[in-house]
């Protein structure tokens with residue numbers, strides 16, 4: 001009898017369909033296997049210094065030494081994570097005097113924050129809709145949509161001209177209704193590098209307040225565009241304008257902590273009662289997913305931010321990363337006027353006006369590895385190959 005049941009249906013796990021490998025991971029493997037010494041890897045998603053390394057920041061190493069010596073327990077912290085970490089990150093994102101009530105919890109990276117925020121939205125409204133500019137970070141759909149939030153595209157960026165489609169965006173957002181969510185990249189837009197100007201942020205803030213929208217801001221690269229304050233300016237404008245807002249933050253890039261999974265989720269409301277309910281819901285949702293976030297990265301960030309000398313060193317290391325990014329961008333723009341747009345963009349990524357076929361040709365002919373979309377990481381380049389990269393790319397753009 002038992003045999004017959006087994007024979008009728010495949011075993012549980014045999015019913016799973018194979019999944020394609022992550023395209024960026026596959027790209028890393030292809031690049032690693034390429035024997036050409038002059039190959040260029042601009043597919044990576046992490047910061048690299050001029051020597052091609054992703055070093056641990058000095059301030060992080062120093063904080064780790066302090067923790068190694070001084071940490072006295074590994075006892076559980078609770079679902080909110082390291083609350084002092086959250087307290088220290090808050091003014092970095094929102095400034096010193098944000099209005100309303102802002103509650104926050106530590107999350108496993110920006111990904112955890114995006115997912116937790118989406119679960120909160122879905123718990124509050126099963127019919128919730130989020131407007132998402134296209135293109136957007138490849139994981140926004142899986143992380144947010146998978147929580148059950150409906151995602152509606154709006155046009156954001158024109159790859160051919162390297163320009164933000166602001167009029168089209170604002171006109172599409174004319175379809176929104178009160179309570180709709182609006183996904184925005186706080187700074188250093190991934191994959192395009194194209195950030196709204198402050199005037200454009202002001203217009204969006206006006207729309208948010210007029211229509212009663214709920215900004216859902218993903219700020220994963222603060223400090224890597226134009227400095228910590230400038231990079232938060234747009235986020236602060238829309239959050240101030242909104243009655244309610246959700247902000248997913250990451251320290252994985254600006255502290256170089258990637259694998260330590262360090263981030264936070266903040267929610268703004270105008271009522272203390274709602275803030276309390278939000279906080280309770282965040283804790284109970286976190287409990288169903290990861291129970292408690294991993295401690296180490298947040299403990300490192302807390303240690304850096306609590307100690308003046310370490311905090312100053314972090315600012316200076318962050319400025320160095322930012323300066324390198326800006327220098328490569330400026331050099332590409334100077335190479336050819338058709339690459340001028342690269343200098344107006346921010347953060348590690350920009351998107352070139354190339355077809356997938358042209359991207360594959362660059363890979364085959366020049367050992368240049370970038371995502372099929374034409375997204376490239378500017379810090380995959382250094383002084384000795386940026387001109388070669390720009391020459392190969394513009395030659396392709398000629399057709």
Ligand SMILES: Cc1ncc(COP(=O)(O)O)c(C=O)c1O
Nearest residue numbers: 109110111137190218220250252
């Ligand atoms: C736009 C954007 N948001 C969020 C994240 C998530 O960052 P984390 O590594 O902290 O989960 C990333 C990471 O690449 C990102 O590019």
